[in-house]
Amino acid sequence: MMTQFIYGLLFYIFLMLPPVANLVESIMITHMHMQMPMLVVSGFLMAGIFLKRFPRFFEKWNSNGIPGITLFMIVIIYWTIPRTMDEALTYQAIEAWKFISLPFLAGFPLRDSWKKLTKAGKNLIIIIFTVKYFGMGALYIWSEDQLCNNYLVIDQLTLGWGFITTAICLVIYLVYAFTVDPTKYE
Amino acid sequence: MQTSVSQNKLVSGFTDKANKALGISKQDALISKSYLAVAFIALLLGGLLGLLQGLNRAGLLELPAWLNYYQVLTAHGILLVVVLSAFFTIGYFYAGLSHTLGGLLPKVRKIAWIGFWTKIVGFVLVVIPILMNEASVMYTFYPPMKAHPMFYFGLALIVVGVWFLAAGAFINVANWRKNHKGEHLPILAFFATGVFVLLVGATAFVAVEVLFMIIPWSLGWVDTINVMVARTLFWAFGHTAVNIWYLTAVSAWYVVIPKVIGGTRFNDYLTRVVVIALVIMNITGGFHHQIIDPGISLPIKFMHVFMSLAIGFPSLMTAYAMFRVFERTGRRKGAKGALGWIKKLPWGDVRFLSPFIAMAAFAPAGAGGIVQSTNQLDQVVHNTMWIVGHFHLTLGMSVVMTFFGVSYWLVPYISNRVLTPKMNKLGVIQTIIWTIGMVIMAFSMHTAGLFGAPRRTSYTTYGDFSASLGWDPYMAAVGVGATLLLVAVIIQVYAVFNMMFFAPKGTTEFPIAEVEADEAKTPYMTERWGVWVVVMLIVIAMAYVLPLTDMIVNAPPGSPPFKTW
Ligand code: HEM
Ligand SMILES: [Cu+2]
Numbered sequence: 195m196m197t198q199f200i201y202g203l204l205f206y207i208f209l210m211l212p213p214v215a216n217l218v219e220s221i222m223i224t225h226m227h228m229q230m231p232m233l234v235v236s237g238f239l240m241a242g243i244f245l246k247r248f249p250r251f252f253e254k255w256n257s258n259g260i261p262g263i264t265l266f267m268i269v270i271i272y273w274t275i276p277r278t279m280d281e282a283l284t285y286q287a288i289e290a291w292k293f294i295s296l297p298f299l300a301g302f303p304l305r306d307s308w309k310k311l312t313k314a315g316k317n318l319i320i321i322i323f324t325v326k327y328f329g330m331g332a333l334y335i336w337s338e339d340q341l342c343n344n345y346l347v348i349d350q351l352t353l354g355w356g357f358i359t360t361a362i363c364l365v366i367y368l369v370y371a372f373t374v375d376p377t378k379y380e
Numbered sequence: 381m382q383t384s385v386s387q388n389k390l391v392s393g394f395t396d397k398a399n400k401a402l403g404i405s406k407q408d409a410l411i412s413k414s415y416l417a418v419a420f421i422a423l424l425l426g427g428l429l430g431l432l433q434g435l436n437r438a439g440l441l442e443l444p445a446w447l448n449y450y451q452v453l454t455a456h457g458i459l460l461v462v463v464l465s466a467f468f469t470i471g472y473f474y475a476g477l478s479h480t481l482g483g484l485l486p487k488v489r490k491i492a493w494i495g496f497w498t499k500i501v502g503f504v505l506v507v508i509p510i511l512m513n514e515a516s517v518m519y520t521f522y523p524p525m526k527a528h529p530m531f532y533f534g535l536a537l538i539v540v541g542v543w544f545l546a547a548g549a550f551i552n553v554a555n556w557r558k559n560h561k562g563e564h565l566p567i568l569a570f571f572a573t574g575v576f577v578l579l580v581g582a583t584a585f586v587a588v589e590v591l592f593m594i595i596p597w598s599l600g601w602v603d604t605i606n607v608m609v610a611r612t613l614f615w616a617f618g619h620t621a622v623n624i625w626y627l628t629a630v631s632a633w634y635v636v637i638p639k640v641i642g643g644t645r646f647n648d649y650l651t652r653v654v655v656i657a658l659v660i661m662n663i664t665g666g667f668h669h670q671i672i673d674p675g676i677s678l679p680i681k682f683m684h685v686f687m688s689l690a691i692g693f694p695s696l697m698t699a700y701a702m703f704r705v706f707e708r709t710g711r712r713k714g715a716k717g718a719l720g721w722i723k724k725l726p727w728g729d730v731r732f733l734s735p736f737i738a739m740a741a742f743a744p745a746g747a748g749g750i751v752q753s754t755n756q757l758d759q760v761v762h763n764t765m766w767i768v769g770h771f772h773l774t775l776g777m778s779v780v781m782t783f784f785g786v787s788y789w790l791v792p793y794i795s796n797r798v799l800t801p802k803m804n805k806l807g808v809i810q811t812i813i814w815t816i817g818m819v820i821m822a823f824s825m826h827t828a829g830l831f832g833a834p835r836r837t838s839y840t841t842y843g844d845f846s847a848s849l850g851w852d853p854y855m856a857a858v859g860v861g862a863t864l865l866l867v868a869v870i871i872q873v874y875a876v877f878n879m880m881f882f883a884p885k886g887t888t889e890f891p892i893a894e895v896e897a898d899e900a901k902t903p904y905m906t907e908r909w910g911v912w913v914v915v916m917l918i919v920i921a922m923a924y925v926l927p928l929t930d931m932i933v934n935a936p937p938g939s940p941p942f943k944t945w
Contacts, residue, residue, distance in 0.1 A: 217679060217682070217683075220679065221679060221926065223925065223926050224683070224926070227922060228922065348929070348930065348933055348934065351929060351933060352925060352926050352929040352930065355925045355929050356921065356922070356925045356926070359921035359925055360918060360921055360922075362917075362921075363914055363917045363918045363921055364914075366913075366914055366917060367910070367911075367914040370910040370914070371910075374910060378558055378561070379554075379557045379558060379561060379562075379907075380561060380562050380904065380907075
């Protein structure tokens with residue numbers, strides 16, 4: 195747990211380094227599909243030790259995982275809105291909010307909630323993401339206008355295809371989850 | 381506490397005994413034999429062409445007017461990097477699946493044969509236009525160079541053949557898992573699963589390139605082709621293919637070599653993690669072949685440096701694992717001091733010697749790979765003989781010498797014959813000649829490349845231009861190396877067919893090392909291939925969406941076909 199925390203923290207610091215942050219934020223798709231998930235991962239890694247230290251807190255607020263995963267979804271969905279990305283690049287405060295909310299309000303609750311969810315609950319979350327990703331993909335691909343002041347239309351189009359391909363991967367996972375019966379193998 | 385791996389051993393202990401008593405079933409053996417026979421015939425032909433190239437580049441041999449240098453080079457590349465490697469990999473893993481999973485299913489055998497003949501027909505379709513000098517486009521077949529359409533139809537059939545083989549392997553693995561609930565897949569079958577997953581992933585890219593871009597263009601249905609997209613799809617395949625051959629060799633390093641030297645294998649969990657890591661991160665490495673390509677922005681190239689170097693990590697783990705196993709085994713045999721274990725290794729056993737040299741070659745080969753992944757350094761060596769030197773180290777030594785080492789027990793095993801001491805000695809001689817030849821050839825290729833000698837160019841002095849005359853001594857050494865190599869090829873091919881049809885009858889063991897007795901249980905997570913495949917797909921999507929969208933949306937007008945030869 196401790197080593198995981200240290201790796202998570204180092205990863206978090208690495209992502210904060212100005213050259214790293216500048217590079218990934220200079221491209222729309224790496225901003226949303228690389229930096230943001232990696233921030234969540236860094237929080238996920240750091241969370242373990244806190245879950246162990248403060249089990250009662252998490253038990254009290256997140257006994258069945260649903261509050262936690264709801265918080266996770268809200269934070270993630272918030273950050274896929276074009277405007278939020280723009281603001282993160284424009285206002286220091288929003289940029290700081292990104293670096294706080296994704297690891298600590300998405301990564302932490304994800305770590306605590308995922309294992310508490312039932313299988314159906316997990317699949318439901320993935321289904322929601324799949325639908326949303328197809329929707330966001332369509333939005334970014336077919337919108338005629340530039341959605342972000344900071345990114346070009348081509349960036350937007352690329353991000354749209356990133357959403358679509360990720361959604362396709364999720365569909366493949368869901369097909370696998372619903373057609374392959376693990377009890378036959380495990 | 382009993383670990384599930386060792387439980388697994390108990391169950392497979394039974395099939396092991398059955399297999400030991402009966403050997404491999406005749407039908408399963410025939411499949412592997414056919415694949416290996418094709419592989420080594422390809423080695424003979426490819427080696428012969430390699431000698432022609434080597435002698436030509438040395439300035440010793442002018443090819444006759446009816447034989448074009450690029451025609452030879454195309455055939456050499458395809459025979460060795462596609463046919464030899466793919467057929468060996470399939471023959472070896474199908475024998476491994478048969479051995480560790482208690483025989484192939486009748487259905488799977490049928491699929492394996494369909495795949496075999498699909499590949500052979502595809503291969504014939506590829507060879508005909510090459511022989512007619514209608515497809516001298518080299519094994520990379522980069523547009524806008526255009527070959528005869530038959531060439532591309534042949535490639536497509538080869539890919540379909542690979543898919544049959546992969547499907548067969550998956551069916552057999554799934555069936556085994558149904559009958560062995562909760563157990564870990566035997567380690568060699570685990571490697572096979574990873575290899576076939578990667579084969580499907582890699583060939584999907586080239587299938588898109590060939591079916592949807594090149595074939596319509598080569599038939600004249602469309603006028604132009606997007607060259608950058610085609611190259612990108614090709615390298616997603618080409619890079620991965622080469623890494624698959626490497627992963628095949630690595631499987632023998634982890635699983636077989638420890639047994640050959642009388643030891644146990646490296647930690648089961650870490651071994652499986654290495655396989656999974658290589659599968660997930662491999663395909664995206666293809667971009668390092670395009671470091672010098674225009675039309676890919678610098679930040680993308682920069683990020684892909686990490687993707688490429690990431691693959692180096694499991695390779696370094698492998699290097700560590702191998703030396704750990706060697707040392708542990710040597711010490712158990714009573715070795716003293718820091719390096720005493722080296723003396724305890726069976727140097728006179730070709731089944732060890734050849735793969736050992738293969739592993740050693742990976743050190744300079746890997747270092748060269750890191751050089752080439754670095755943009756500034758690659759500017760110097762890109763498209764020079766350096767690159768040719770590099771992949772003769774990686775493929776011509778690390779991969780192929782492991783395959784040779786494997787052939788000295790695999791061929792007798794599937795043929796119900798034995799490796800005689802005499803044949804072993806011949807194998808050792810073969811190994812030494814090949815090593816000397818390849819070291820001379822690869823070293824001179826690297827050096828000539830550093831001085832600027834281009835690859836894929838038949839002999840020329842550029843009008844006796846002084847700088848290019850400086851390459852000549854090194855290119856002459858390439859000719860010397862090539863000659864030694866052909867001698868080694870002939871011995872190796874002789875050995876394979878002798879062991880297949882003429883060696884004394886008897887039973888040969890399929891060497892699979894056991895895990896350490898006190899090893900902790902491997903988490904079941906490693907067996908969730910469905911999840912790993914999805915992770916792999918997401919990584920691929922992330923890596924390719926950005927450059928491909930850019931190449932398609934901001935595409936130049938596209939290129940009509942050219943016949944440059
Ligand atoms: C008898 C042993 C071998 C000899 C003498 C030999 C020699 C050569 C030479 C001289 C070249 C041409 C360089 C150029 O003009 O660019 C070449 C290219 C090549 N060789 Fe080999 N080689 C041998 C074995 C192998 C093996 C075992 C492999 C792979 C498994 C291999 C794979 C290749 C490939 C992929 C190319 C590049 C073809 C191209 O540029 O399109 N070779 N080889
Ligand atoms: Cu590569």
